[in-house]
Amino acid sequence: MSIQQDRLTALIKFTQQTLLMGKTPITSISQHTSFVRLEEQLQNLPGVKLNQDVESVDETWLSIERLHASPAPLPESHLLRLWIEFPQKFNDAPGLKERILTSILLEAGVIFPDITPAQTKTRSDIDLLTLLEEGLELPSETETETETETETETETETETETETKYTVLNTFFDKATIKKELNNYIERSWKPWLEQEKQIRQSIKLYSDLFLLTKELQGNLADAKLELVWGVGIALWNQTDARAIKYPVLTQSVEISLDKNTMALSVRPNLSPVKLETEIFSSTENPNLVTLIETSKSFFESEDLVFNPFNSSTYAPILRSAAMLLDSSGKCWADQTTNDSIEGRKLPKATDSFEPPRVYRRVIYLSQAAIPDRVKLS
Secondary structure (H helix, E strand, O other): OOHHHHHHHHHHHHHHHHHHOOOOOOOEHHHOOOOEEEHHHHOOOOOEEEEEOOOOOOOEEEEEOOOOOOOOOOOOOHHHHHHEEOOOOOOOOOEEOOEEEHHHHHHOOOOOOOOOHHHHOOHHHHHHHHHHHHOOOOOOHHHHHHHHHHHHHHHHHHHHHHHHOEEEHHHOOOHHHHHHHHHHHHHHHHHHHHHHHHHHHHHHHHHHHHHHHHHHHHHOOOOOOEEEEEEEEEEEEEOOOOOEEEEEEEEEEEEEEEOOOOOOEEEEEOOOOOEEOOHHHHHHOOOHHHHHHHHHHHHHOOOOOOOOOOOHHHOHHHHHHHHHHHOOOOOOHHHOOOOOOOHHHOOOOOOOOOEOOOOOOOOOEEEEEEOOOOOOOO
């Protein structure tokens, strides 16, 4: 039997075993709904570091510090602090209260223009001053005490009214100043804080998702066996049956560890071998798939090779082989561009031909995926 016949027989067996799994292979990363992150989603996030401890045995591909959310800074203006109102959603701009207690403004030292010094004098003070000016006889102590008691009761009633009286913003005498101070605060303090806080809360979300995932993986809460994988080289291919492929060509199973001192999370590769994701191409009935499998197996079995998603020499030859073997017009994006920035590695739209990927170097694809039965070819 010729080599071509052997490969064709192996491909037929592979297709048969895939069909026997009773499950359509996942062809898009969007089908992993539990946890998925791409490289551009992790770059420049505070507390997130990539490719740490490369020279050591305990290499870390991703580490996340445990950060905490912070409230918006308070305005410098004491008067604005009384009037400002922060919404429940942190990214909604603050506004002004419709009204506040007048007593709060008075305690803060706000002087209302409609209150004159004469209005702050008691009635007894005014009566005594009038008698002295006119040279009349002053009232007796008993009369004075009686009037004082009456005035005290009146003042108490006035204080009670003040405590329950509100000042409405629309009628507040310094409304224009308050609104101007609010606008200045939003532009100079709140917006810069918001931009930084958005990044921090993305890191917090990433940490929270991974932390919960560790519990799920350790506790075996799911019905299906789960693993966390790190993918390299995303294939984009619009097939004739209208099924689009958007999936990494290579995946490495990883594990999460928690530093009990710092509470930082680390993602490291485990001892599992790098996997060539053949299931996504099984429906194409491509005879060169077997050749790609053999090429990949031989490449990763090299004793000197240690797979690392941040070192393109440890996986680039397989991506190039995939582009050449699976489609005559396929392209490996790294050979088509010199832009190695994050922008240059973002995913383009899928084409009619196989094209692994714009995300060629340092590709980060982190996904929680159900492990299907491994289909092995002889």
